[in-house]
Amino acid sequence: MDDVLKVTGLKKYFPVGKNMLLRAVDGVDLSVRRGETLGLVGESGSGKSTVAYTIVGMYQPTAGTIELEGKSLAGTAVKRTLAQKGTIQIVFQDPGSSLNPRRTIAQSLGLPLRLHRKVSSRDLPGKVAELLTLVGLPPEYKDRNPHSVGGGERQLVAVARALAANPTVMVLDEPTSALDVSIQAKVITRLAELQSRLGLSYLFITHDLSLMRNVADRVAIMYLGKVSELAPTADFFRDPLHPYTRMLLSAIPVVTAAEEELKPRKILSRGEIPSPVNVPPGCSFGPRCPEAMPVCSKVDPEMVQVSDTHWARCHLHGTAGGRAAPSLPA
Amino acid sequence: MMTDDTVLEVSDLQVSFRVYGGKLRVLDGVNLRVAKGQRVGLVGEAGCGKTTTLKTIMGILPSQAVIEGGQVLFRGRDLLKAGPAEVQSFRRTGAAMIFQDPTAALNPVFTVGDLLGVGLRYATESRGKTDKAALDKRCKEALAEVSLPDPDRIMKTYPFQLSGGMRQRVCIASAMTAAREVLLADEPGTSLDVTIQDQILRLITGLSETKGLAVVLVTHSLGVVREVTEYVYVMYAGVVIEGGPTAEVFSRPLHPYTAALMECVPRLTGQGFAEGIPGRLPDYRNPPRGCRFSPRCPHSTKTCEEAKPPLRDAGGRHTVACHLEAR
Numbered sequence: 001m002d003d004v005l006k007v008t009g010l011k012k013y014f015p016v017g018k019n020m021l022l023r024a025v026d027g028v029d030l031s032v033r034r035g036e037t038l039g040l041v042g043e044s045g046s047g048k049s050t051v052a053y054t055i056v057g058m059y060q061p062t063a064g065t066i067e068l069e070g071k072s073l074a075g076t077a078v079k080r081t082l083a084q085k086g087t088i089q090i091v092f093q094d095p096g097s098s099l100n101p102r103r104t105i106a107q108s109l110g111l112p113l114r115l116h117r118k119v120s121s122r123d124l125p126g127k128v129a130e131l132l133t134l135v136g137l138p139p140e141y142k143d144r145n146p147h148s149v150g151g152g153e154r155q156l157v158a159v160a161r162a163l164a165a166n167p168t169v170m171v172l173d174e175p176t177s178a179l180d181v182s183i184q185a186k187v188i189t190r191l192a193e194l195q196s197r198l199g200l201s202y203l204f205i206t207h208d209l210s211l212m213r214n215v216a217d218r219v220a221i222m223y224l225g226k227v228s229e230l231a232p233t234a235d236f237f238r239d240p241l242h243p244y245t246r247m248l249l250s251a252i253p254v255v256t257a258a259e260e261e262l263k264p265r266k267i268l269s270r271g272e273i274p275s276p277v278n279v280p281p282g283c284s285f286g287p288r289c290p291e292a293m294p295v296c297s298k299v300d301p302e303m304v305q306v307s308d309t310h311w312a313r314c315h316l317h318g319t320a321g322g323r324a325a326p327s328l329p330a
Numbered sequence: 331m332m333t334d335d336t337v338l339e340v341s342d343l344q345v346s347f348r349v350y351g352g353k354l355r356v357l358d359g360v361n362l363r364v365a366k367g368q369r370v371g372l373v374g375e376a377g378c379g380k381t382t383t384l385k386t387i388m389g390i391l392p393s394q395a396v397i398e399g400g401q402v403l404f405r406g407r408d409l410l411k412a413g414p415a416e417v418q419s420f421r422r423t424g425a426a427m428i429f430q431d432p433t434a435a436l437n438p439v440f441t442v443g444d445l446l447g448v449g450l451r452y453a454t455e456s457r458g459k460t461d462k463a464a465l466d467k468r469c470k471e472a473l474a475e476v477s478l479p480d481p482d483r484i485m486k487t488y489p490f491q492l493s494g495g496m497r498q499r500v501c502i503a504s505a506m507t508a509a510r511e512v513l514l515a516d517e518p519g520t521s522l523d524v525t526i527q528d529q530i531l532r533l534i535t536g537l538s539e540t541k542g543l544a545v546v547l548v549t550h551s552l553g554v555v556r557e558v559t560e561y562v563y564v565m566y567a568g569v570v571i572e573g574g575p576t577a578e579v580f581s582r583p584l585h586p587y588t589a590a591l592m593e594c595v596p597r598l599t600g601q602g603f604a605e606g607i608p609g610r611l612p613d614y615r616n617p618p619r620g621c622r623f624s625p626r627c628p629h630s631t632k633t634c635e636e637a638k639p640p641l642r643d644a645g646g647r648h649t650v651a652c653h654l655e656a657r
Contacts, residue, residue: 043523043524043525044523150610152606180375180376180550181375181550181552181591181594181595181596182375182590182591182594182606182607183606183610184594184596184606185594185596185603185604185605185606186605186606187606188596188603189605189606207523207524208596209524209598210553210595210596210597210598211596213596213597213598213599213600214596214597214600214601214602214603233600234600237598237600247525248524248525249598251524251525251527251528252524252553252598253527253531253551253553253554253556253557254553254556254557254597254598255552255553255556255580255592255595255597256580256597256599258597258599259597259598259599262598262599263598268532269525269526269528269529270529272493272495272496272523272525272526273523
């Protein structure tokens with residue numbers, strides 16, 4: 001398979017207090033294929049943003065490798081080449097804080113254009129206008145400040161800034177969760193257009209499963225620093241295997257009866273995600289799992305390939321049907 | 331069609347804010363009615379005046395706010411005209427409010443026990459010497475009611491020692507220490523994860539059913555409204571533009587804004603969604619003269635730009651403020 005980005009055995013621990021470790025990411029294997037959108041879903045504290053930040057080199061991973069186009073990347077951004085940095089770009093959740101309020105939009109877009117695309121000062125205004133048009137904003141916005149445009153448009157400026165570096169992989173960290181639905185729809189539509197026009201690969205991070213259903217080609221779900229299920233979007237929603245996935249799906253508020261039918265039978269959600277400082281023994285979802293077995297509190301399940309494309313980390317699928325797989329999902 | 335069990339009614343509420351260089355005319359016609367034990371939703375996008383409406387009801391608007399007109403009737407008495415004693419009594423036993431962000435709502439330097447105790451003493455008007463044991467007992471009962479494990483321990487903890495979901499439960503417990511008739515819930519699950527939100531919403535629904543508590547649930551999430559409420563009001567730019575039984579509004583939205591908003595919600599069926607609603611909220615300094623949605627409405631006519639559409643009956647307890655529906 002043509003993997004643009006491949007993450008293997010990624011771990012990121014943060015020291016907290018005396019001799020304690022916060023295991024934010026605890027062994028994540030993921031790959032993003034060329035031109036696809038891989039959705040990464042999880043609740044707060046599941047480590048999904050830490051995965052994103054580690055991939056773009058904001059954190060030095062504790063263990064594991066990150067490969068871009070088959071070549072291993074240095075842990076932090078400062079040790080990566082300019083081209084590598086340009087190839088992976090990130091869009092943050094809140095454009096209100098990710099864009100410098102004292103710079104005009106042209107200034108925010110100008111720096112990456114000069115740095116990554118070697119655009120000369122003379123050509124800069126034209127390139128800025130081109131970039132704004134590309135993301136569907138009027139070129140006249142170039143002299144505005146970020147706060148003088150609407151929330152959705154501001155996020156599109158952040159997308160334009162990421163595109164200025166000429167990326168092939170975009171890490172989108174909750175790009176629309178700070179926006180209203182009527183605005184979100186516009187940004188998502190634009191992102192989809194850009195993807196097909198520029199052949200981009202997206203790692204799309206969100207906590208919103210309904211949104212994920214509509215944007216992702218494959219979905220990976222994270223719980224407490226680990227990927228608990230990975231499948232093509234249609235399979236993931238038709239036949240969710242992990243009890244955590246089923247609990248999440250049954251908790252989503254939906255707006256139509258047709259969606260209600262797609263939800264698994266009502267599983268009353270209980271408990272909360274445990275602290276990543278004090279991870280429960282065995283399966284980390286065990287204490288909340290309605291189907292927990294004695295083995296679940298003792299042995300942490302391995303990722304198991306249940307069908308050609310469907311993977312789950314659960315003892316329910318460990319022995320029957322599935323076969324244990326030591327390596328990365330293909 | 332007024333029935334006697336109406337607990338809280340807001341009619342034609344208008345609220346402005348004095349700002350530098352003018353006035354923000356935010357609320358311009360909010361109408362809602364809640365009956366005993368009923369769960370009513372107030373749904374709208376950011377900046378449409380949902381929280382301002384709740385704050386007006388509680389009488390906790392900031393000092394730059396001006397109430398231009400309208401009524402807030404609690405058991406038939408207009409709270410906007412009532413004296414301070416009556417407003418206090420409304421806050422003591424009439425209504426309680428829970429806020430979107432439980433972290434900001436709980437004072438970090440007091441224990442949960444202190445926070446609940448203060449609220450309970452306020453609600454029961456017990457000044458000076460109080461029976462500490464009885465107070466603690468009632469607070470623990472309230473914590474147990476919201477399914478917090480080990481109330482004895484929780485009483486001694488500080489808010490930062492609890493998770494977001496537990497903090498929101500403490501806020502609900504605080505609203506429940508004294509018997510009240512209305513719960514005003516401002517985005518109670520929005521800052522929480524979906525599984526925790528599910529638990530909080532089930533808790534609120536349960537309290538409403540067992541105690542006959544009327545609930546006004548303010549949210550931006552159409553899904554939450556559909557699952558929790560029986561009746562829903564849709565707000566746009568400070569105006570209640572549609573109201574009706576929840577199932578009815580979801581199956582047959584009458585206002586173009588309601589219909590457009592529903593199309594924007596991503597569906598679990600993966601059928602895709604609309605491209606969004608063009609334009610943005612009007613400038614409250616100078617809102618459109620007629621229908622406030624008219625600049626963004628695909629069906630807008632000259633009438634819409636000039637005259638404010640009145641809220642009219644569309645049959646079956648369904649009301650809508652739109653010139654299109656006046657056929």
